[in-house]
Amino acid sequence: MKDWEKIYQEKLVTPQEAVRIVHDGDTVFIGSEPSIAEELAEVLYDRNDELCDVTITSVSCKRNLRAYTEPDSHFRVMSFFVGDGERCAIQTPRGDYSSLHLSRYQQFATDFMAGGVAFVQVSPPDENGYMSFGTSGCSSARFACDIASRIVLQVNRRETYQYGRENLIHVSEADYIVEMDGELRAVPDQKENEVQKKIADLIVDEVPDGATIQLGIGGLSSAIGYGLKDKNDLGVHSEMYTNSMMYLTKRGVITNARKKTHPGKSVASFIMGDRELYDFTDHNEGIYMAPYYYVNNPYLISQNDNFISVNTAMAIDFYGQVAAENMAGRQFSGSGGQVDYVRGAQLSKGGKSIIAIPSTRTDKNGKISSRIVPYFPPFTVTTTAREDVQYIATEYGCINLQSLSMQDRIRAVISLAHPDFRDELLQTAKDHHLIF
Numbered sequence: 001m002k003d004w005e006k007i008y009q010e011k012l013v014t015p016q017e018a019v020r021i022v023h024d025g026d027t028v029f030i031g032s033e034p035s036i037a038e039e040l041a042e043v044l045y046d047r048n049d050e051l052c053d054v055t056i057t058s059v060s061c062k063r064n065l066r067a068y069t070e071p072d073s074h075f076r077v078m079s080f081f082v083g084d085g086e087r088c089a090i091q092t093p094r095g096d097y098s099s100l101h102l103s104r105y106q107q108f109a110t111d112f113m114a115g116g117v118a119f120v121q122v123s124p125p126d127e128n129g130y131m132s133f134g135t136s137g138c139s140s141a142r143f144a145c146d147i148a149s150r151i152v153l154q155v156n157r158r159e160t161y162q163y164g165r166e167n168l169i170h171v172s173e174a175d176y177i178v179e180m181d182g183e184l185r186a187v188p189d190q191k192e193n194e195v196q197k198k199i200a201d202l203i204v205d206e207v208p209d210g211a212t213i214q215l216g217i218g219g220l221s222s223a224i225g226y227g228l229k230d231k232n233d234l235g236v237h238s239e240m241y242t243n244s245m246m247y248l249t250k251r252g253v254i255t256n257a258r259k260k261t262h263p264g265k266s267v268a269s270f271i272m273g274d275r276e277l278y279d280f281t282d283h284n285e286g287i288y289m290a291p292y293y294y295v296n297n298p299y300l301i302s303q304n305d306n307f308i309s310v311n312t313a314m315a316i317d318f319y320g321q322v323a324a325e326n327m328a329g330r331q332f333s334g335s336g337g338q339v340d341y342v343r344g345a346q347l348s349k350g351g352k353s354i355i356a357i358p359s360t361r362t363d364k365n366g367k368i369s370s371r372i373v374p375y376f377p378p379f380t381v382t383t384t385a386r387e388d389v390q391y392i393a394t395e396y397g398c399i400n401l402q403s404l405s406m407q408d409r410i411r412a413v414i415s416l417a418h419p420d421f422r423d424e425l426l427q428t429a430k431d432h433h434l435i436f
Contacts, residue, residue, distance in 0.1 A: 002129070003129075004125065004128065004129025004170070004171050004172070005129070007129070007171050007172050008125065008129070008171045008177060011171065011175070011176055011177045012176075012177045012178070012179065013176050013177070013178060014178065015039055015040055015043040015178045015180075016043055016046075017176070018040060018043075018152045018176040018178050019040060019043050019044040019046075019047060019152075021117060021150050021152060021175060021176060022044060022047070022051065022054060022117055023051075024051060024052045024053055024054065025052070025053045025054070026054050026055075026116050026117050027054075027055045027056075027057060027078075027112065027113050027115075027116035027117070028044065028054060028055070028056050028057070028116060028117045028118075028119060029057050029058070029113055029116065029117070029118045029119065029120075029141075029144045029148065030056055030057070030058045030061075030119045031058060031059070031119065031120060031121055031136065031137060031141060032058060032059030032060055032061075032081075032137070032139060032140060032270065033059070033060045033061060033062050033063075033083060033136060033185060033270075033272065034135050034136055034184040034185040034186075034187070034271075034272065034278075035121045035133070035134045035135050035136040035137045035141075035156075035159060035184070036058060036061055036063060036065075036121065036185075037119035037120060037121045037152075037154040038063055038065065038121075038182060039154055039178065039180045039182065040119040040152060040154050040178065041056065041065050041067060041119065042065060042066060044056075044067065044075075044119075045065070045066040045067045045070070045073070045075070048066075048067070048070075048072070048073060048074050048075065049074070051074065051075075052074070053076075054074075054075055054076070055075070055076040055077070055078055056068075056075050056076070056077050056078075057077070057078045057079060057112065057113060058077075058079055058083075058085070058086065059079065059080065059081050059083075059136075059139075059140065060079075060081045060082070060083035060086075060333075060334075061079070061083045061084070061085035061086055062083045062084045062085060062185060062187075063084075063085050063185070064084070064085060064088070065085050067089075068085045068086065068088050068089045068095075069085070069088045069089075073089075073094070074094075075094070076094045076095070076096070077089035077090065077094065077095040077096070078095075078096050078097070078098060078112065079095075079096075079097055079098070079334075080097070080098045080099070080100050080105070080108055080334055081102075081333060081334030081336055082097055082331050082332065082333055082334055083333075087331070087332070090331060097331050097334070098112070099334070099335055099381075100335065101296070101335060101336075101337065101339055101340050102239060102269075102292040102293075102296045102336055102337040102340060103292060103293055103296035103297050103298065103337070103340045104293070105139075105140055105143070105291070105292040105293055106143055106291075106293050109140070109143055109144060109147060110147060113144060113147060113148070114147045114148075115147070115148070115149045116147075116148055116149065116150075117148055117149070117150045117151075117152070118141070118144045118145045118148035118150070118151045118152070119152050119154060120133065120137060120141045120144070120145060120151065120152070120153055120154065120169070121133075121134060121137065121153075121154045121155075121156050121159055122134060122137065122153050122154065122155055122156070122159060122169060123155070123156070123159040123160060123161040123162075124155055124157055124159075124161075125155075125171055126161070129170055129171045129172070130168040130169065130170050130171075131153065131155065131168065131169055131170075131171070132159070132160070132161040132162045132167055132168055133162070133167055133168070133169065133289075134156075134159040134160050134161070134162060135159070135160050135162070135184060135270060135271040135272075135278060135281070136269075136270035136271065136272070138162055138164055138165075138166065138167045138269060138270070138289035138290060138291065139239075139269035139270045139289075139291055139292050139295075140291060140292060141169075142166035142167070142169070142291065143166070143291060143293075145169060145173065150175050151169075151173060151174050151175050152174065152175060152176045152177070152178065153169065153171075153174045153176070153177045153178070154178050154179075154180055155177060155178070155179045155180070156180055156181065156182055156184075157179075157180075157181045158181060158182065158183055158184060159184065160184075160271070160278050160279075160281055160282040160283075161282055161283050162271075162281065162282075162284075162287065162289040163283075163284070163285055163287065163288065163289065164287070164288045164289035164290050165288070165289070165290040165291065165294060166290065166291050167289050167290075183275075184275070184278055186273070186274045186275055187217070187272050187273055188243075188273075188274050189219075189222045189243050189244070189273070189274075190218060190219035190222060191219065192219050192220075192222060192223035192226075193219065195358045195359075195395045196219050196220045196223040196358070197223055197227075198395035199220060199223070199224075199356050199357075199358065199393055199394060199395050200220070200223035200224045200226075200227040201227065202393050202395075202397065202398040203224050203227075203310060203354055203356060203393055203398060204224065204227040204228055204231075205398075206308065206352055206354065206391070206398060207228060207231060207234075207308050208306050208350070209231055209232040209233055209234075210232070210233045210234070210235075210257075210258040210305075210306060211231075211235070211306040211307070211308045212234070212235035212236065212237050212258075212259055212304040212305075212306065212307045212308070212348075213228070213234055213235070213236060213237075213238065213307075213308050213309075213310070214236075214237060214238040214239070214301075214307070214308070214309045214310065214311075214341050214345070215238060215240070215242060215244065215245070215310055216240060216310070216311055216312055217240060217242070217272060218312060220312055220356055220358070221242070221244075221310065221312065222242070222243070222244055224244075224310055224356070225242060225243075225244025225245060225247070225248065226244050226247060228244075228248060228253060229247075229248065229251060229253060230253075231253050232253065233253075233255050233257050233258050234248065234253055234254045234255070234256075235254065235255075235256040235257075235258060235259040235266070235304060236254055236256065236266035236267060236268065237259070237261070237262075237266075237267045237268075237295070237300075237301060237304055237307070238266075238267070238295075239268065239269045239270065239292065239295055239296055239336070239337045239341075240268060240269070240270055240271070240272050241266060241268035241270070241271045241272075241273075241277075241281065241287065242272065242273055242277075243273040243274060243276075243277050245266065246273070246276070246277050246280050246281075249266070249286070250280075254266065256286075258305075259304050260303045260304050260305065261300060261303050261304055262288050264286070265285075265286055265287065265288040266286060266287050266288065267288045267289075267290060267295055268287065268288075268289060268290075268295065269289065269290060269291065269292050269295045269296070270289075271289075292337070296337045296340040296341070296344075297340070297344070298340055298341075298343045298344035298347060299344070299347070300344070301340070301341060301344025301345065301347070301348065302344050302345075302347030302348045302351070303348075304348060305348060305349045305350050305351070306348065306349070306350040306351060307344065307345045307348035307350075307351035307352075308345065308351065308352050308354070309341035309342060309344070309345035309351070309352070309353045309354065310354045310356055311324065311338045311341065311342070311353075311354070311355055311356070311384075312324065312355070312356055312357060313355050313356075313357045313371075313383075314327055314332070314357075314371070315327065315357075315371050315372075315373055315376060315380075316355070316357060316371065316372055316373070316392060316413065317372075317373055317374065317375050317376055317413075318373075318374050318375070318409075318410045318413055318414070318425075318429060318434060319386040319406070319409065319410070319413075320386050320389045320392060320401045320409055320413055321376075321382045321384070321385060321386045321389070322338075322355050322382065322383050322384035322389060323376050323380050323381065323382060323383060324338055324355075324383040324384065325381060325383050326380060326383075327376070327377060327380050328377040328378065328379055328380055329378075329379035329380070335381075335383050338383055338384055339383070339384055339388060341353065342355075342384055342388050342389070342390070343388060345390075346388075346390055352390060352391055353388075353389075353390040353391060354390070354391040354392075354393055354398065355384065355389060355391065355392050355393070356393045356394075357371055357392070357393070357394055358371060358394065358395065359371055359372060359394040359396060359416065359417050359418040359421075360418045360421075368420075370417055370418060370421040370425070371394075372394070372413060372414065372416060372417035372418075372421070372425065373425075374425065374428045374429065374432070386409075389401055389402070390402045392412075392413065392416055393416075394416040394417070396415065396416050396417070396418070396419075397415065397416055399412045399415070399416060401413070406434070407434070407435045407436070410429050410434055410435050411426075411435060414426055414429065
């Protein structure tokens with residue numbers, strides 16, 4: 001038996017034993033999707049009645065963890081990117097959200113999590129006793145472990161092993177180790193609709209051969225990704241690595257051959273998709289995983305020529321301001337890396353930043369409303385300011401707003417709205433003397 005194997009066995013305990021490491025007043029980091037330390041988080045809830053003033057922090061948790069959802073939970077919840085789980089908690093007095101650009105993640109962690117407990121899901125150890133932070137842990141787990149005072153590793157036999165930067169932890173660094181065998185949460189592609197296909201076609205026309213791309217999650221982003229199938233020599237530098245990127249790589253479209261940074265490799269902070277994607281990325285030396293502060297650094301993004309960044313939104317106002325995370329005070333997600341990539345892409349030689357949005361939305365009662373609006377509802381957060389916005393794309397066009405005067409900008413934004421709403425929007429702009 002190797003030395004590290006002895007250490008592993010000495011530190012191997014049950015989840016019930018491991019969560020005893022948490023004390024009153026602690027902050028507990030449990031990871032980000034799909035690599036949430038779910039087993040440990042659920043067992044920790046069994047101590048709900050005995051612990052006091054404990055805060056759990058996670059990133060885009062999509063699971064109904066009891067600490068988040070139970071009405072009698074005493075645990076506080078803090079997140080800087082809200083998923084379904086955190087959203088349940090932040091609708092109560094014990095949940096909260098902190099806004100930040102992902103490139104500044106370390107500042108948040110230092111201020112909020114230092115000295116706490118890190119529950120981290122990892123892959124099984126390699127021949128030298130190192131475990132990978134897996135599909136999403138490379139984004140933030142290394143730094144969380146560095147600033148934590150106690151570390152519990154949840155070894156999941158189904159977690160992937162990723163190469164890259166700050167992607168490993170040795171068995172000797174853990175206070176405790178627990179084992180589990182849980183499937184990674186899958187996020188299948190959403191089937192594109194006709195509107196998404198029209199928007200995707202417009203954006204695909206803006207992507208030259210040899211470009212480096214960044215895409216997000218959702219049906220529209222998937223439509224754009226798969227729509228790039230006839231391009232050549234694309235590269236990837238994106239906080240998220242997706243199913244469509246796997247498809248383009250297998251097809252030979254993504255080669256990363258023309259990238260200036262990490263040529264030959266797709267760079268990302270986390271992987272989100274289905275099991276096929278997780279298996280594809282496991283031990284894949286063509287993928288370079290790295291923390292948010294590195295992957296989302298606008299300067300690093302800008303080093304790749306023809307960088308095309310595509311992000312989505314919930315609504316856009318007359319000035320081109322983007323609401324992408326919060327409407328009327330309700331937090332749906334987070335600012336994430338949108339502004340990092342908006343700025344980084346525009347600093348790139350030949351680069352473009354595109355905000356893509358369907359022109360309308362349909363509510364649960366079937367009522368259709370415009371996503372192009374004169375102004376946002378009160379308490380809505382502006383994610384990307386008008387000074388930063390470059391291209392806006394709907395199914396009615398893709399327009400560069402940046403060099404336009406305010407009056408021309410407002411007219412351009414209105415031209416991207418659904419025809420049924422344009423006259424009303426135009427009249428509103430005139431009534432308020434925004435255009436003449």
